[in-house]
Amino acid sequence: MSRFWKPGAERPQLLDDEEGGVIFFSAPSSAAGLYGYANLERQRQRLPVYKFRTAILYLVEKHATSIVVGETGSGKTTQIPQYLKEAGWAEGGRVIACTQPRRLAVQSVASRVAEEMGVKLGEEVGYTIRFEDVTNPGVTVIKFLTDGVLLREMMDDPLLTKYSVIMVDEAHERSLSTDTLFQRRRPDLRLIISSATIEAKSMSAFFSSSKKRPIQVPGDHIPEAVPAIISVEGKGFPVEIHYSEESFSNYEPAGDILVFLTGQDDIEAAVRLLMEDGQAPESRSSGLLILPLYSGLPRAEQDLVFSPTPKGKRKVIISTNIAETSLTLEGVVYVVDSGFSKQRFYNPISDIENLVVAPISKASARQRAGRAGRVRPGKCFRLYTEEYFVKEMPNEGIPEMQRSNLVSCVIQLKSLGIDNILGFDWISPPAPESMIRALEVLYSLGVLDDDAKLTTLLDPMISKMILSANEYGCSEEVITIAAVLSIQSIWVSMRGAQRELDDVKLRFAAAEGDHITYLNIYKGFLNSGKSPQWCHKNFINYQAMKKVLEIREQLIKLLKRLGMILKSCEKDTLAIRKAIVAGFFAHACRLETFGQNGMYKTLRSSQEVHIHPSSVLFRVNPKWVIYNSIVSTDRQYMRHVLAIDPSWLTEAAPHFYQLQKPYPAAY
């Protein structure tokens, strides 16, 4: 049985309806006129979504999943998280999360919401993107983040315990991360799926299926599993759409222009052309301020698109689909849509993944048009015909799940403990060939064992360390470390000759700790021409080093499959150490008593531990360390120890560590 909710008083009214199995909410159209707003608060109240505030809050409270569909610019992204906070969803240390497909949108929406709430960005309202965490744990209650970052958080905390509500915004983009995120959840965690251009019914059908219903725990306040759909009607400002066959004037009244092209090359070529044109005395481009926008552009250059347009000038932003969703670029009145974007396509038969220029979907075209008309009326020029738009353009793009190499996705699912991948219930199931191919590859690389379980080679902490190394530009070094860590020991066992072994170790010892020492040994081994004699002389186990070479080769193959390029950071051990911390942050310890074999306590459980005598840091006793594993003999000993700076812990795992202010005395 399903029903219509009617907004009005405190609680929406319940109406009966025939919409099979789905609770459907609708309301009368309420076109908002935003002209001449006096202040941000009034502007907030004039957004179309405001009329639906009570209804949205009511449905979120009642339902595990709510699907919010509303025109671009109706206020979904900036308002709903604030409504949730006002309604108490951030009380008791809980956090409201809102995901975006792209980093630029995360940053800009977070700044806008902080501004509307009158708070400093990074305090009550913050954001996290790769390499940048602008949140204050314990203080931040509304957090914007990319869906990829949320998926990573899920690897460390599968139930996403600190969040009360997760709003997956721009859900029509259907990235691999969002599709994966939808698979598992805590019973009381509320999910809001929002977009201007999503097929709400099919999404809802997916969440209605019994497999996706959160587990019911008796006695708990559990929301209804049947999803609610709410349609936020009403637009901001009108956007006139012009198709290419219509002739239009080249001269338009003032206003910035946002042009959607496909990729960096196209964009740079267009910028060059316009710039060259601007040199000519009578040129039409001379009053234009031409700005490229793509993800590889340095941050400072990206920020230029948000700065006010100089007087008498017109900004022309030439962008990839990085500006397609969620952004409000205040000056933009005109949007030019080429109708194409660069998309990743994977062919499981040839096992080749290509970036190709392909036509966009209607959903994307509407999003692009929605970048105009946000603070005043606008126009969108589509460089294709209306007939093409109506008859040929697909409604939605192909979900990333169905056009990607699934190797990394399978690893992520396996690390989440989801084993039955082939029989899995996806929103849009990937091609079986792609799934089988991914499993085959992982099996042949030794990442999965005979039972299709992750092998120790891909221990989650080591995997995280390697993935982070890719980001820090030190994968060459870190895979060597990973290889050494996956074998027993590289030293020849020297019972009774500890002193000699210690002397030898000094030749390679690095002040930073064992991991960097292993790199020195590996370099020495290569320089010797992988010589067994060299190993013998240095008490190094030659067989173990051969194994290290072998595992390293396997890892290189795996990284290539994952599309990663091996990079060396040369002598910058800081990058390496940070990558190690990114994987092993949970194994951090602080020195409690200094001495011959100082006593440490683990940060996580205050357990007493000591540095293993085989470590180069045995007698050094740095204040803060991380370890790879613990061996228990007469005491608990840390093996493979690295000295660290405690600030790296909060940097690598803000969700795990909160900085004490002021720093603990030992720091």
Ligand SMILES: Nc1ncnc2c1ncn2[C@@H]1O[C@H](COP(=O)(O)OP(=O)(O)OP(=O)(O)O)[C@@H](O)[C@H]1O
């Ligand atoms: N940085 C900003 N500067 C000025 N106005 C803004 C800004 N951000 C948002 N707004 C105003 O708030 C409105 C709602 O923006 P919001 O991003 O919440 O809409 P939305 O429904 O999420 O749209 P979309 O689906 O395009 O992301 C905009 O249309 C605009 O009028």
